[in-house]
Amino acid sequence: MVRLRPKFEAVQKYARDHSLQYDPACAREILTSAVYRRGCGLESVFDEPFWECGGLCQVFRGHVPSGEACPDLDTDLSAFVESCAEADEFCDILDTFTCKPFDDLPTMQIGQTCMDEDANDLGECAEGLACSFDSYECVPEVGEGEACGDDPAVCEGALICDGGVCVASRPSGAACDSPYQCETVACMNGVCRDEPVICLVDEPSDLVFGFNLWTY
Structure with a gap:
């Protein structure tokens, strides 16, 4: 430190x-x-x-x-x-x-614009909907095994969009190419790890902003 x-x-x-x-x-x-x-x-x-x-x-x-x-x-x-x-x-x-x-963001329904082109939230999509990074509109959430294209936001719950399909995150010890494939969001040397994050602090702000550590 x-x-x-x-x-x-x-x-x-x-x-x-x-x-x-x-x-x-x-x-x-x-x-x-x-x-x-x-x-x-x-x-x-x-x-x-x-x-x-x-x-x-x-x-x-x-x-x-x-x-x-x-x-x-x-x-x-x-x-x-x-x-x-x-x-x-x-x-x-x-x-x-x-x-x-x-501000309390308004609840958006299917087809309504929920995000602007600068990724600022304009509203929160209703239950069962997700704000698409592609269309900036509320769209139906996508279930496990269903197609998500390149839009990681549309998969329901804890599912991730991997290879164009919504799938469950990979457990510790599983092979990985990206940290986003892992439950712990830590892919090191091609393996998902449950890494002690405090050991990887690279900036003071990492103590607050956990997402700063995802690629380390």
């Missing part, structure tokens, strides 16, 4: 320079969750249990009022810093670069 120290210090320096408020409870949640759920002596679980343990809170929060401009932070900073003052607001770095509240 010595090589990551300058990056952690950069986050701390930004917080000091911009008079951000430190949330020790959030910091404790993130570190405890990362070590407990993804520690070197434990099986890695990558996504869901970690997000349920406080991974979405912000260690530092700023003072930018609703509707006013917020800074475009780099990945490591954005993982731990939210410049907006209100706890229910975020900096819209994909569009307006202003502080805005989290």
Whole structure:
């Protein structure tokens, strides 16, 4: 972790320079969750249990009022810093670069546009539907053994689109060509592994954003 120290210090320096408020409870949640759920002596679980343990809170929060401009932070900073003052607001770095509240997305039905061309969500597809990366519309979910083309979003549940067909993810020890084929999203040397993720931390933000580790 010595090589990551300058990056952690950069986050701390930004917080000091911009008079951000430190949330020790959030910091404790993130570190405890990362070590407990993804520690070197434990099986890695990558996504869901970690997000349920406080991974979405912000260690530092700023003072930018609703509707006013917020800074475009780099990945490591954005993982731990939210410049907006209100706890229910975020900096819209994909569009307006202003502080805005989290919106409740409308429920979309089959054929309705659920995503724009920049991959911004416009709505949530109703049960049994998925938002297609090809058409940007809500389409029926595809079951196991059925064709999905090149669209990974349409497979139902935990199924993945592999070779144009929706199939179950491969277990630890199975042969693989891509991390996305594995239950653990860890394909190393052609084999699916249940890798202790904390050992693979390459950036400070990896403690928060598990998807940063998928290709390592």
